[in-house]
Amino acid sequence: MTNKEILEKANSAISKGDYEDFLAFCTDDVIWTFVGDQILRGKEEVRQYMAKTYLKPPNFSVEIIVAESEFVTAVGKIRVKNKNGQSSDHSYCDICRFENKKMAS
Numbered sequence: 001m002t003n004k005e006i007l008e009k010a011n012s013a014i015s016k017g018d019y020e021d022f023l024a025f026c027t028d029d030v031i032w033t034f035v036g037d038q039i040l041r042g043k044e045e046v047r048q049y050m051a052k053t054y055l056k057p058p059n060f061s062v063e064i065i066v067a068e069s070e071f072v073t074a075v076g077k078i079r080v081k082n083k084n085g086q087s088s089d090h091s092y093c094d095i096c097r098f099e100n101k102k103m104a105s
Contacts, residue, residue: 003098004067007074010103017057019050031105056081070098 001009006025013021023043032040032049040046062076074094081087097105 001101002067003070003072003096003101004065006098006101007065007072007094007096007103008062011060011062011074014050014054015057015060017054019047019054022050023047025103027099027102027104030103033105053080055083056085072096072098 010022010025013019013025023046026043026046029042030040030046032046034040040049058081059079060076061078062074064073064075066073073096074092076092077089078092079087079089096103
């Protein structure tokens with residue numbers, strides 16, 4: 001699988017609510033950086049974030065995906081529901097760096 005295909009499968013797992021399957025595509029020491037907000041370090045912090053934020057599986061709409069070397073960039077929209085069932089829409093730009101066919105940051 002290419003890094004682009006890995007990211008697509010990982011995002012599909014999130015859309016299905018299968019967060020453990022998503023985490024299988026990550027290195028143990030994965031780093032998620034939310035620019036200007038927070039940094040998650042390691043699978044456990046990512047797991048906790050998803051459990052808190054993705055109460056229901058989010059809906060993705062990928063508009064652009066570009067792969068170059070060990071990086072894959074995805075640009076699109078995501079809809080997330082909160083604990084009250086209200087949806088919020090967000091634009092996103094994920095830049096993923098891969099190590100040995102796993103997302104590292």
